[in-house]
Amino acid sequence: MTKDGSFKKVVRRHAQDTGQRYTEALTDLEGLDARLFHKPTAERLLAHIRDHYGIDAVAATKASRHNDHVFRIDRRDGDPWIARVFPPARPKAGVEGDAAILRFLERQDYPAERLAVDDAVSSFDGSSVLVTQCIAGRLLPSPAVGAEGVEKFAIMGDLLGRLHTLPLDESVSRPGGASGEDPRHEGSPRQDLLAALSFLDAVDTKVSAAGRERFDLLREQVRSADDGNGLPEALLHGNLLHAPDHVMVSEHGPVAIQWKAAGRGPRLADFAYLMWGTFRNAEWIDAAVRAYRQHVKLTDEELDRLEAVMYIRPLYLVCFGYRRALAKGESPSESEWWFGHGVEYNSSAAAATRAAWRR
Template identity: 40%
Template sequence: MTKQGGFKRAVRRRARATGQRYTEARAVMEQAGESPFADTRPFDDAALAAHLQLQYGIGVTSVVPIDDDPEFRPRGSWPGHYPWTLIVKRADGPPWVARVFSSPADGISRVKDDADILRFLAAHDFPAERIAHDDPVSVLDGAGVIVTEFIEGGRPTDAHGRVQSVEVQHELATLLGGLHTLPPAGGALARDGGAEEHDGGCFAGRPEQDLAAAMGFLVSVEDAVAPEGRELFEYLREHVEDTDDAEGLPEAFTHGNYHTWAAVGAPGDLSIVGWAGSGRGPRLPALAWLLTTAAEVGPEYVDAVMHGYREHVALTDDELERLPGVLNMRPLWLACLDYRESVRSGQTPTMEEGRTGYGFYRPQHAERLAAQAIASLRS
């Protein structure tokens, strides 16, 4: 059973795959953490509109980032939050969504894999976004672009981005359980998946890559940490190296960022979007992240997650034992990103702030949440 060393293990795997020495592989991964999000698009909205018109023979009236358009902005988001997801308003039909992947690490082949994954989900009637054209992937100035159909209804959230009802939370958990019971498949469906997808492709793959990214965030500002902030820096680095990466647990085809913001449509008829981080990997991290976001609303939402998920999946004893550690993985990713941004802005986060955790990362909270989730299974 694997409980420690997720970052070290990720480095060793990269070293084996590339033929690099351990120190070389670690340096590459840490350097990648300097820029977890993709750089500015190599083209403007007008260029994308012209490209789509030429590629698909459609009339485009406008192309706007989804969160910059008051008509289509998802509830709870803010302008500039999703610059890579754009609304394509067409003169001759309903709008499309264009997702742009400009980081070289994404690879055009990976975007084509995304399209194959959406075809697989459609073939199995799983409620997800659908490709908007038989040939949905194109290339503009080296960036991969995939077009999908726009789904009416927006997110099932309030103005603060929180889930609106226990019933919606139950529906999301039921869909996740259904996703995790889809039949095994090869090709794109067999690629490594489950890590956070909004990292410019630097750490695409299994959930352990979230820990590699978290380490990259820390190392990228290590030289700027003031002496009084060193204790918290070492605290976070130690926890990144020791946090459970879920390796060795049961696997399935899974989503990379599964929570309320991945759902759109009307409650009772929701669809899941954002499949760039999907692939085969341990199934527990996606459930853990859904539980973490549910717990921010209330304990009854945690119960709804467990009751919905168990309609399809029975967790193993190993998964239940390791749930507290796996619950820590994504919050630790967020905490290290927040730490990096704080240091870059000239602040010095100290251990006084981190006595029981730091930011999103609260290990004691994870223990309590795991206990509640396990108790829900028995109710």
């Protein structure tokens, strides 16, 4: 079979596994880099901010370790802002949804970043821009050691617990919980699994004969993963545990930032991802569980499905790294780590979390 023929076979399989038409599945696998990554020009953004908002903005500097589209906007006539210039593939409605959630959180007096102005979403060079107030403070330590880790996981457990008990209204009705780096896969945690399939299938034809067995096993793990469907729902942050973590410690206390992944979904997805990041450190696990349990009582079913739901985001990250490596002609080291440690790690992390919860 020709290479083109092999790829067509991959697209047909992807369509079948994701419930899409062939053309939709093809779009899912092509143009991933353009959808995932965006590097706007700081000078043009600065001019747009000045013109659109009529402020005296003097500098736009990169403000994120991982993303080239997040900028700090310094002003002569006021406090600095943060401007997020999302990839053109992300619909403006999604960014308006981010703003709606931030308005809801402000009404609830929840410690989140605040919109810089009422009209916080604008259009710029085919992209949508969201402006928020810049929070003065420090990021949580990443990586953390010793007592720093205890403080870190207590803070994040508390923030998630408080978030998951907020009374919801129609302004926060969109599904959330998926990382959503690919705008085609924003929404519930299931979208992380669909995105992971896209990452794998996009490089299927680059997999060596020696790596095929492990590739197929990884793909089957993604296909069969528990997406948390049917579990109790709440407003999720979706990506609080992130390196560096999406929490700033200000003079007024911890503040959660970066709400692109937020929306309604199974609260266990947020909690499971947090506990996955404890590195099985008993003190960190206890700190996160104690803080979260002050606000939320997980059901027996949630505790039973904890390990299964814990697979969602790690599988997404492993598949993201797998695609990136093969696309560069490198060995997919993330997947090798997964087969060596991931399954055993998740099992023991979930068992330790359940034990801490039941103490």
